[in-house]
Amino acid sequence: MRVTKARIFCCLVIFPFLSVFAQTIAVNSFELPNGLKVILSPSNDMQAAAVCVYHMRGVRNDPPESRGINYLYQYLMFDGNENLEPYDHVLFINKMGGTVSGRVNYDNSFFYELLPAQEINVALWLESERLKSLRLQDRNIDYHKNQIYGRINRLWESNQNFKAQTWVNAKVFEGSAYEYPLYGDLNKIRFLNNDRIRENYQNFQNLANILLIIAGKFDINELKAGINKFFQDIPPGRRQQNPVFGVQNQGKAYQVKNWLIPGLKKNFVVYGIKSPAKISYNFIYFDFLRYYLTDPRFARLDYFLNTVNKLNVEIESSFTDYMEANCLTIEISSPKRINLEKAKYVMEKEFQALSTNLISNSDVKSIRSLMEIDFLKSMAQLEERCLRIGEFYHMFSELNFFDAQLKRLRKITSYDILESAKKYFLKENQVVLNVYAEEK
Amino acid sequence: MFMPKRNSSNRCLFWILGGILLLLGAGRELFAETRLFSFTTSKGLTVKVLQDNNMPFIHAQLHIFLEGNAQNYTSWAISQLTVMNMFVRELNSPPSNLLGMLQRQGNDYQVEQNPEYIKISMNFLPDRLAAFPKLLKEIFYYQSFHLKKFNQSRENFWSLYSKNKDWRKEMAFLLAYQQIVGNFYFKGLLFQEFVNKINLAQLRSFLLKTFRPDNAILIIKGKINPYFILGMIEKDLPQPSPQPAKAKKEEITINASRKVFVLNVNSPELPAIYWFDTAPAVTEANYLPYFIGNFTLFGFPGGRIYKSEKNQFLMAGYKVNTEAYFLKNFTIFCNYLRLNYNDLENFLLLVDQERRKFAVQPIERKEYLDALNFYIGRAQIDTNRFDFGLQGEIDRFHAKSSGSLPARIGTELFQEVSINRVVQVMDEQMGNRHKSGGKEKGVVVLIGNAALILNNLKILKPDTIELLTD
Numbered sequence: 002m003r004v005t006k007a008r009i010f011c012c013l014v015i016f017p018f019l020s021v022f023a024q025t026i027a028v029n030s031f032e033l034p035n036g037l038k039v040i041l042s043p044s045n046d047m048q049a050a051a052v053c054v055y056h057m058r059g060v061r062n063d064p065p066e067s068r069g070i071n072y073l074y075q076y077l078m079f080d081g082n083e084n085l086e087p088y089d090h091v092l093f094i095n096k097m098g099g100t101v102s103g104r105v106n107y108d109n110s111f112f113y114e115l116l117p118a119q120e121i122n123v124a125l126w127l128e129s130e131r132l133k134s135l136r137l138q139d140r141n142i143d144y145h146k147n148q149i150y151g152r153i154n155r156l157w158e159s160n161q162n163f164k165a166q167t168w169v170n171a172k173v174f175e176g177s178a179y180e181y182p183l184y185g186d187l188n189k190i191r192f193l194n195n196d197r198i199r200e201n202y203q204n205f206q207n208l209a210n211i212l213l214i215i216a217g218k219f220d221i222n223e224l225k226a227g228i229n230k231f232f233q234d235i236p237p238g239r240r241q242q243n244p245v246f247g248v249q250n251q252g253k254a255y256q257v258k259n260w261l262i263p264g265l266k267k268n269f270v271v272y273g274i275k276s277p278a279k280i281s282y283n284f285i286y287f288d289f290l291r292y293y294l295t296d297p298r299f300a301r302l303d304y305f306l307n308t309v310n311k312l313n314v315e316i317e318s319s320f321t322d323y324m325e326a327n328c329l330t331i332e333i334s335s336p337k338r339i340n341l342e343k344a345k346y347v348m349e350k351e352f353q354a355l356s357t358n359l360i361s362n363s364d365v366k367s368i369r370s371l372m373e374i375d376f377l378k379s380m381a382q383l384e385e386r387c388l389r390i391g392e393f394y395h396m397f398s399e400l401n402f403f404d405a406q407l408k409r410l411r412k413i414t415s416y417d418i419l420e421s422a423k424k425y426f427l428k429e430n431q432v433v434l435n436v437y438a439e440e441k
Numbered sequence: 442m443f444m445p446k447r448n449s450s451n452r453c454l455f456w457i458l459g460g461i462l463l464l465l466g467a468g469r470e471l472f473a474e475t476r477l478f479s480f481t482t483s484k485g486l487t488v489k490v491l492q493d494n495n496m497p498f499i500h501a502q503l504h505i506f507l508e509g510n511a512q513n514y515t516s517w518a519i520s521q522l523t524v525m526n527m528f529v530r531e532l533n534s535p536p537s538n539l540l541g542m543l544q545r546q547g548n549d550y551q552v553e554q555n556p557e558y559i560k561i562s563m564n565f566l567p568d569r570l571a572a573f574p575k576l577l578k579e580i581f582y583y584q585s586f587h588l589k590k591f592n593q594s595r596e597n598f599w600s601l602y603s604k605n606k607d608w609r610k611e612m613a614f615l616l617a618y619q620q621i622v623g624n625f626y627f628k629g630l631l632f633q634e635f636v637n638k639i640n641l642a643q644l645r646s647f648l649l650k651t652f653r654p655d656n657a658i659l660i661i662k663g664k665i666n667p668y669f670i671l672g673m674i675e676k677d678l679p680q681p682s683p684q685p686a687k688a689k690k691e692e693i694t695i696n697a698s699r700k701v702f703v704l705n706v707n708s709p710e711l712p713a714i715y716w717f718d719t720a721p722a723v724t725e726a727n728y729l730p731y732f733i734g735n736f737t738l739f740g741f742p743g744g745r746i747y748k749s750e751k752n753q754f755l756m757a758g759y760k761v762n763t764e765a766y767f768l769k770n771f772t773i774f775c776n777y778l779r780l781n782y783n784d785l786e787n788f789l790l791l792v793d794q795e796r797r798k799f800a801v802q803p804i805e806r807k808e809y810l811d812a813l814n815f816y817i818g819r820a821q822i823d824t825n826r827f828d829f830g831l832q833g834e835i836d837r838f839h840a841k842s843s844g845s846l847p848a849r850i851g852t853e854l855f856q857e858v859s860i861n862r863v864v865q866v867m868d869e870q871m872g873n874r875h876k877s878g879g880k881e882k883g884v885v886v887l888i889g890n891a892a893l894i895l896n897n898l899k900i901l902k903p904d905t906i907e908l909l910t911d
Contacts, residue, residue, distance in 0.1 A: 046474065046495050047829075048821040092742055096811060098818025117821040159709055217825065297605050298548045300530065308534050363545065370547040374564045377497045381827045 026380055026403040028390055031225075035237035037208045039228055040390055040400065042216040044383075048117060050217030051383035052124035054132070055391030056110035057210045060185075061178040067193055068185025069149075070201050075105040076145040078112055083134035087141070090127050097123070102384075107179050108324045109395060110205070113384045118218035122227045128213070129231035132206045137199045146191050153187055161262055162269065165434050166330060169273035170321075172256055172432040173328040177249045179321070207238030212394060214387040246396055249326040251275040253429040265438035267315075268341050269334035272348070273432035276320070276327035276425055280396045284327075285409055286421035291320055291329055292368050293360065293418075294351075299368060302331070302351065310347050312340045324396055338437060355422040359415040373410050475830060478667035484678045485655025489834045490667035499570060499663030500828055503561045503580065504835060506656050507554075517556070517615075518635045520651075521602065523644045524559060525594045527583055528552045529601055532594055537585035542576045545569075556618055557768050559651075562828070567664055574670070574677040577659070581652050581678065591641050598636045609706070609713055613886035614766065614775065616702050617717035620884045621773065623696045653681045658838055660831045695719055695771060699881040701789075701901065705891035711779040712889025714788060718870075718882065720772040723765075724836050728772060729858045730866035732765075733812040737804055738795055739763055739776045743811060745795045756791065759784075767832060769839045782897045785887065789901065793881065803864040 030040045060071050079101075081087040094101045094114050103112030114124040156163045167182055174180045184190055204210070213232070215224065253275075276291075277283040294302045295318035306312050314335040321328045333348070335341045379385040380403065393402045478490040507520060526532060528550070533540045543550055543563070550563035561580070565573070594601060602608065661670065716739075720731035738745050739761045747756055759778050766773040780788060823829050870882065887894050 044495075046493075047824040049823075049825040088742065095741065096743065096815060096818075098815045098820070098822055100822075115822060115825070117818045120818070298530070298550075303531060304533070308531055367544045367548055370566050370569070371549055373566060374498050374547050374549045378564065378827065381496075381825075383825050 026386065028400045028403075030400060033228070033233055035208055035233060035235055037232055037235070038212050040212055040214045040394065041219075041221070041224070042214070042386060042390060043219060043221070044216065045218050047218055049115060049383060050118045050121050050124075050215065050219055051113055051115045051387050052121060052128060053111060053113040053214040053216075053384065053387035053391065054128050055212040055214055055387070055395070056112075056205060057212070057395050058205055058207075059105055059107045059109045060181075060183050061107045062204070063185065064197070064201070067197050067201070068181050069183075069190045069193060070185075070198055071110065071205060072105050072183045072185070073142070073145055073149070073193070073198060074110065074202070074205055075103060076148065077135060077137065077141065078103055078131055080141045080145070081136040082130050083136070084130055085127075087136075090131070093123060093127060099124075105183070106323075107183070109392065111388055111391065113387060115384050121215070121219055121224065122231075125227045125231045129235065132208075132211075132232075133235055135202060135206070137195075137202060139195050142195050142198055146193060149184055150187065150191050153184055153190075157187065161265065161436060162271075162332065165260070165269070165271045165436050166319075166332070168258075169271045169330060169432050169434050170328060173251065173273040173275055174326060175252060177251065177326050179323055179326060208235055209238035211238075212391050214391050216383045216386050216390075246278075246280045246324050248278045248281050251326050251430075253427075255428045255431055255433075257433045257435070259435045259437065261437055261439040263439045265436065267334045267336050268338045268435075268437045269332055270341060270345060270436070271434045272329075272331040272333075273434075274329040274331070274425065275430045275432075276329050277421075278326050279322065279324045279392075283421055283424070286413065286417045287327075287329075287425055289368055289372065289413055289418055290355070290422060290425070291318075292372060293364065294318075295329070295331065296371070298371060302348070305351055306333070306344050306347055310343065312344050312347070313337075314340055314344045324392075352422070352426040356419070356426050358419075360418055362415065365413065365415050365418070369410060369413055372413075373407065376406065376410065475662075477830075477834070480667075480671050482654065482671070482675055482678065484675075484681055485653075486674065486678065487658040487838065488671060488674060489658070489660045489838075490665055490670060491660065491662035491830050491834070492665055492667060493662055494664045496663045496827065498564055498566055498827075499573075499661065499665065500564050500831075501562065501573065501659065501661040502828070502831055502835075503577070504658045504660075505559045505561070505652055507556060507558055507651065514635055515639070516647075518639055519643050519647045520554065520559070522591070522594055522598070522636065522639055523647050524552055524554055525598075525601055526586055526590055526644065527580075528561070529594070531601065531604075532590045534590070535587060537587070537590075539576075539579045539583060539585060542572070542579055546572060546576060555614070555766065555768075556622075564827075570663075570665065570670065571673065573661075574673040577674065578677045578679070581654055581657075581681070583648060583652065586641055586644060588641060591644070595636050595639070598633065609704075609888050610715065610764075610775070610777065612704060613713075613715035613777075613888060614717070614773070616704070616886050617715070617773065617775070617884040620700050620702075621695055621717070621719055623694065649682070654678055655681060658835065660834050662828070662831060699883055699885070701885045702887065703891050703894050704886060704888045706888055707890060710889075712782060712785060712887060712894060713777060713779045714785065715775055715777045715886040715888070716792065717884040717886070718774045718776075720765075720774055722769070722771055722836070722839065723767050724839070726858065727866055729816070730863040731772070731774070731870070732816060733804065733809060733858075733863050734799070734867040734870065735763065735774050735776070736812040736815060737808045738792070740812070740815065745798070746791055749791060749795055756788075759788075767836060782889070782893045785894060786898050786900060789885065789898075796881075796883075799867050799870075804860065804867060806860060809860045809863055 026042060028040060028042045030038060032038050058071065060068075063070050063072075079088060079090055081089060091101050094116055097116055097120050099114055099116030099120070101112075101114050104110070112128070114127065116124055170182075171180055213228070277287050292299055294300075295316070300316075302318075303316050306314055306316065312335070314333050317332045317334075319330045321330075331348075333341060333344050335344070379389060389402075390400065394400055475491050475493045478492065480488045480490075482488060527537075527539060528543075530540065546563065546569050547565040549565065550561065553560045553562075659674075718731075718735065720735075721727040736744065740763075741747065741760045744761070746761070749756070759780050761776050761778045764775045764777070766775065778788075
């Protein structure tokens with residue numbers, strides 16, 4: 002009797018604290034008999050839900066002789082199936098005020114619907130329809146092949162920056178899974194074999210490589226019934242050996258190249274900095290450096306170049322966010338070549354300073370909280386939360402990462418950043434492309 | 442059975458303690474939903490706290506009101522320069538106290554401006570809540586203007602203004618607003634010649650008149666103890682100086698008649714069309730009929746412009762986006778898209794043709810239900826946004842101060858908006874007006890290469906076009 006009372010008492014004492022922990026993002030999962038893994042992340046304080054299909058396959062899984070195949074699915078996935086006409090999928094969701102989107106990347110592919118919570122079954126039905134019977138007829142495949150060719154070709158012809166960034170990316174990722182553009186070889190995309198595209202779709206929609214992730218408000222019993230109804234009759238996929246992610250070795254050699262373009266209005270330089278993989282322990286520290294230098298809310302690079310040195314240059318940056326290797330691209334442009342050369346000098350000095358001096362504690366604190374706020378905001382957005390859960394499971398086969406991620410963020414110190422800068426801001430980690438106007 | 446008295450009282454104490462802890466735990470669950478607390482501080486600042494205990498960070502919006510109906514070209518430039526000097530991160534040399542505080546707060550802030558208000562929104566972690574009232578004080582009693590920074594802001598006005606924002610849309614909105622309200626007029630882009638004439642004293646004077654607690658509303662959402670934040674604000678905000686006598690406000694007269702502007706921008710991108718229409722304020726019952734009408738016309742992909750049989754070009758290839766600007770006394774709907782130069786006129790004619798059709802082909806039941814369905818669905822999806830609920834509070838605040846009907850937002854509106862009411866309102870807006878030979882409505886702004894745009898406008902009358910150059 003006394004033991005029972007003690008237990009009850011313990012429960013009473015522990016309960017409130019459990020509920021404090023319950024504040025973190027809850028994630029749980031189950032598997033259907035056909036092998037489809039379903040991941041749920043409930044949030045009952047809203048009236049919306051997101052249904053996401055995360056394919057653990059992307060452009061890196063393209064057969065070497067047919068690069069660009071998986072990228073085509075990004076468009077074909079909206080082009081109808083046995084029961085739906087092209088763009089019916091979008092129409093259905095738009096009509097209820099929802100949004101639909103999707104993309105195919107190197108490591109993964111991700112399609113989602115964000116919609117009112119009570120309509121969740123519509124999204125489940127739509128997603129199951131395209132997994133079962135995507136329309137892959139010659140006519141629509143050819144249409145999208147031509148569309149992609151036309152769009153990329155126009156960019157290639159008219160946009161020197163696009164050309165330059167493609168070149169830098171190819172050099173940064175030479176020999177890795179990310180070496181080729183998402184669309185493969187532009188000259189070959191129109192000649193991809195349609196039978197090969199249909200055949201490859203069997204791998205793309207293989208349930209063993211798919212995660213169905215649902216976040217937001219739902220009734221667990223109704224949801225399970227819906228999932229069973231729409232997904233249980235999809236034939237089980239053969240579980241393939243998922244690629245075990247490993248940090249890819251990016252060659253260490255400083256590469257610099259000059260292009261002279263007649264009639265170019267603005268000279269520019271593109272830096273490609275080889276950066277740690279998303280699965281790497283160092284990723285979070287390099288991400289900190291990226292925030293410090295290029296995030297518009299902090300933009301220290303802009304401050305050094307334009308405020309301190311008054312060079313009046315434009316700065317644009319992007320980050321690849323891949324799982325096995327990454328590239329931070331910084332593009333600096335100016336109509337005056339002398340300013341560009343000065344900017345390059347200042348940037349080099351800044352990289353050196355970051356590798357030798359500690360960042361001030363107030364800057365560390367400020368960026369840490371900025372990163373934490375961004376992380377929390379992304380977890381508040383349902384579709385973004387689904388993507389993060391899927392990526393984390395894909396990389397580490399774990400579901401609960403929220404607390405661990407926050408803990409790591411809060412522990413970043415200026416010494417971690419110094420070590421990261423020492424490692425990644427070396428000259429041999431850079432690919433530099435100078436694009437200058439050709440003088441007559 | 443004998444039990445010592447001491448044990449019995451201990452047990453009793455344990456049970457009580459356990460019960461209290463249980464209540465505390467359950468209390469968290471009971472208060473999981475968002476609760477609203479409204480205050481007005483002794484300094485006149487309206488504070489609305491949306492307590493949401495599930496939110497892991499805090500979102501705050503400070504709206505400082507500008508007299509939209511008293512704007513002119515110079516005052517617009519003054520307010521832009523003031524905001525730049527206070528908040529633009531690139532102008533932090535020498536460092537200002539305000540930017541330092543914002544950085545310590547987390548640096549996740551954004552400042553937007555339209556002719557009616559300046560909106561400062563920010564996100565920060567709960568451990569920075571105690572520092573927030575001091576930040577507010579620094580905003581309201583800013584004293585860090587610096588001549589060097591001021592000169593920099595004038596010299597680099599355009600690059601600072603257009604950085605990290607969709608300046609095309611913002612310019613298009615300003616052009617439409619001035620046309621609709623009719624109180625100031627852009628001859629060209631803003632506006633180096635006007636900017637150069639401004640001096641620092643004008644900024645100081647603007648700041649004194651405008652950045653006052655009694656001319657602002659603060660809405661703050663997150664896991665917040667409302668009484669704690671109120672106490673801190675009361676403690677930290679000093680008494681504002683007496684308010685200067687306000688000039689009598691002119692009543693806004695909305696002029697929604699048709700005007701087409703062309704804004705010349707040399708860019709390789711496709712030209713953009715922005716189509717603006719005015720509607721009642723979101724808190725008024727007539728807002729929803731306008732929403733339904735706009736959706737029936739432009740809604741992608743089921744709107745009338747997509748279904749038109751006389752569609753001369755492939756409208757299906759273009760998606761029209763819709764955005765609503767909720768202003769104090771009215772709403773402006775903006776429908777926009779990018780399209781090929783040779784499709785510009787086709788699109789404009791198609792929209793006009795479909796608008797006129799409302800007179801002979803009123804909104805049908807299916808269209809009405811589709812629009813309502815969309816409206817309810819979008820409102821439900823918006824509950825996913827971390828700033829959900831804030832705009833509603835701003836609208837309620839305006840409705841109260843302008844003496845209009847009590848706020849009725851969301852599903853409550855549907856009970857009063859029948860299809861007949863929608864048909865009647867749309868007929869007033871587009872049908873009868875057109876039939877009686879009145880002027881067409883809607884302000885159109887075309888942004889792109891002006892020469893190419895003009896070459897491609899063959900039927901539209903040239904006197905309806907204003908050419909603006911960058």
